[in-house]
Amino acid sequence: MINKKGQESKFQFYLNWIKEHLSLLVLIPILLGGIWQVIMLWQFGLSYVRFFSISQLVSDGLIILMFVPLIILFSYFIFSYSIDKIRGKDKFEVKLKDYLPAVTLLIFLTSYSIHYITTRYGSSSLIPPFHSIIEFALISLGLYLSIRLNILFEVFTGKNEVLLKEARKLNPLSRIKNITNKNTFKIIGNFLMSLSTLGFFIFYFAFYFVVTINTILSINNYYKPNDLYNIKTVVEKVEKNYNIKKEDFEITYFNDSYIFITSYKLPKKKRDSLVQFKKVSKSEILILKTDAFFKELN
DSSP states (O other): OOOOOSSBBBBHHHHHHHHHHHHHHHHHHHHHHHHHHHHHHHHTGGGGGGGGOOHHHHHHHHHHHHHHHHHHHHHHHHHOOOHHHHHTSSSGOOOOOGGHHHHHHHHHHHHHHHHHHHHHHTSSOOOOHHHHHHHHHHHHHHHHHHHHTTTTHHHHHHHHHHHHHHHHTOOOHHHHGGSSHHHHHHHHHHHHHHHHHHHHHHHHHHHHHHHHHHHHGGGGGGOOTTTTHHHHHHHHHHHHHHHGGGGGGGEEEEEEEEEEEESSSSSSHHHHHHHTTTTOOOOEEEEEEEEGSSSOOO
């Protein structure tokens, strides 16, 4: 599609680009599936990566592709949103009250984030993917607001530069007299405000990275359906053949070749007490062939 100026439209440009690089685009799910499998197997230890399943690369990659656009969308929205309208204003026209709704929401999100850190992280249980994605969206919003508010860092720093330049013009005696002047309090206030906005940004930038990784890892829950009847067969087999109680092990991950079972050395009551102190129980890894899902108990 060509516009009136004879230039190729963006849609046509992207369409042609996709046609030219179709073979590379086909590799994307395979690459994502490979990275995902390595991450999941590496959580047991580097030596477990040898249980990599080539035949599952495409299916793993397609599932990851369901979530990657969401993460890319939020990331693009956060890091590339234009603030030209704000930067176009004179620094002294920007008032803190103009950002009051954003500041209020950011304080709420920060409180939620602190609650998130203290109650979620350190727990031995994985966060359900649906909840994790919602939390990821909230933290993304917090980072976005902190970036928008970070323009205030520039504003208050700029104001201080002007005030300090004016102070340098005064003689030493006048500077001493100016200590009690309201400009001194303005400088201190501006410094604290600029420091606060910068602190918000650093906090959310670090937290955004952590929550993004956590969101991706929590997708693993989709690999462990709760309504799969065949899981009972595996559970019964482990109980009978390996003499492990049902509450002392769990299926952590499986692909089309192997089932990875985490067997805890401590009983459930002691494990629950360790969770309260943010400690993890020692465990062993039991690996079965995926055929165990389909074999009747002997």
